[in-house]
Amino acid sequence: MHELAIAEGLVDAVTERLPGQKISEVRLEIGALSGVVADSLLFCFDLATEGTTLEGASLQITEPGIQCECRACRVIFAPEDPGGPGGPILLCPCGSADVKVLSGQQLTITSVRVA
Secondary structure, three states: OHHHHHHHHHHHHHHHHOOOOOEEEEEEEEOOOOOOOHHHHHHHHHHHHOOOOOOOOEEEEEOOOOEEEEOOOOOEEOOOOOOEOOEOOOOOOOOOOOEEEEEOOOEEEEEEEEO
């Protein structure tokens, strides 16, 4: 479960930036293509924060949609097909699979609230 390692990294990043500060909330953006399972990360966050200045903090997660740009026709689009276990099929409405992902892969701390 790589979500535990991500949660530990999150705790390390916040405590490194705000040493000794009691944290009450952390907000994250997790893209649908990031490979991170939000529910698992929420569970692991509670484990990773035990005994730290983040213990008891809430983890708020937003999941922005996927946005792509077609290299063939230059259209910016959101894939319609949610896909299966491997994720969505990134096909442009024009039929091209030559696409660049603009958003959906991010795992970003967007804000931290100090208690």
